[in-house]
Amino acid sequence: MEQNIGFIGLGAMGYPMAKNIRTKMSRQSNLWVYDVQREVCERFAQEFKDSGPISIANSAKEVAQNALTIATIVPTGHHVRQVYLGELSGVTAAKGLPHDKERLYLECSTIDMATARDVGQKLEGMGMGRYVDCPVSGGVPAAHSGTLSMLVGASKPTPGEAERGVSKRLQDLLLWMGDAKKHFYCGDLGSGLAAKICNNYLSCTILLANAEAMATGVKLGLDPKILYQVIANSTGQNFMCDHVCPVPGVVPHAPSSNGYKLGFKAQMLSKDVGLGIEAANSVNIKPSIGEAAIAVFDQVGKDERCIDHDASVVYRFLGGPE
Ligand code: NAD
Helix, strand or coil: CCCCEEEECCCCCHHHHHHHHHHHCCCCCCEEEECCCHHHHHHHHHHCHHHCCEEECCCHHHHHHHCCEEEECCCCHHHHHHHHHCCCCCHHHHCCCCCHHHCEEEECCCCCHHHHHHHHHHHHHCCCCEEEECCEECHHHHHHHCCEEEEECCCCCCCCHHHCHHHHHHHHHHHHHEEEEEEEECCCCCHHHHHHHHHHHHHHHHHHHHHHHHHHHHHCCCCHHHHHHHHHCCCCCCHHHHHHCCCCCCCCCCHHHHCCCCCCECCHHHHHHHHHHHHHHHCCCCCHHHHHHHHHHHHHCCCCCCCCCEHHHHHHHCCCCC
16 A cells, blocks of 8 residues: 555546556556546546556545555645545545555645645644645646656755655656656745746736737738747747747647647636736735736636637637637
8 A cells, every 4th residue: 555656636637647657656556546527537547557557446535545645636726625625535534544644645736825735734733644735837748748847845855855755755756747857846835836826827928918919910911920930039939939829820739730729728727817816916916917817818718719728729719810
């Protein structure tokens, strides 16, 4: 049981992250998976059955009963509470095992810091192990290639610590899912989320600025490929335009050139910018750009043309020519 690993939330990000864990962990140990959509667990168990043993759990509680190391990635803080604190079927319902204190939880969702701190402190207060917030960055492609940035809400273990116990298990998970050059130890519980929220405040608002600028330029008659070349070689150059250019057919690997598929769902824009606005307000910084952006994102998240498409579909919402 000590070597077994649990993974909860096999969505767009979790599925490939769990794949990397299963293919890199010991073939002798079991990977316990759980998602409220059982069919996703069945597909996962079938697809990776040759990599080592996989068991499908019926609840987060069952995962905690069978694994000492557990990674989770679900949509919102509400879902994180369900997974960890759900009265009958959450992780805490598994309390009472001899190894409770040894458990390690790596919580990778993008949620608010207060929820992470509350859940983490409750688990530790109950003697149920160590909870580390570890939001990730790089999107679905980096989740597949195991090159995510890992924003760890903990301080860096010393070289001695990193080789044993909970710290060793933490290191292993980070290495299996993330790029070793992109493991960022941000401080205390909640600090990984603070960093993630600030980063996503930027990436989401820049995505909107790109869509507005490109839609304007194309409607003014510019060839979108030329406009992109100008931006890519001028002061407007940015990662989002280079990799998530919103105009179809300009950057071949961008979601827009592939039917706006995969990537970061349009409905998540309001959540992430909302987290940034809340965080800024909590420290008396006025989030004026975020407030303007969320007014657009709230509509994008309800628009049939945008739901379940990559967030760069906001270009289509604005009426950008395709
Ligand atoms: P998703 O909706 O594709 O997947 C979430 C999964 O969690 C689903 O399979 C769902 O069935 C499952 N789930 C929900 N509640 C559950 C519960 N109580 N117990 C077990 N499973 C449950 O979402 P995603 O795109 O994978 O994003 C997950 C998190 O990662 C979000 O917080 C998101 O902001 C963050 N994130 C996403 C990206 C991205 O590019 N998609 C990048 C970085 C971070």
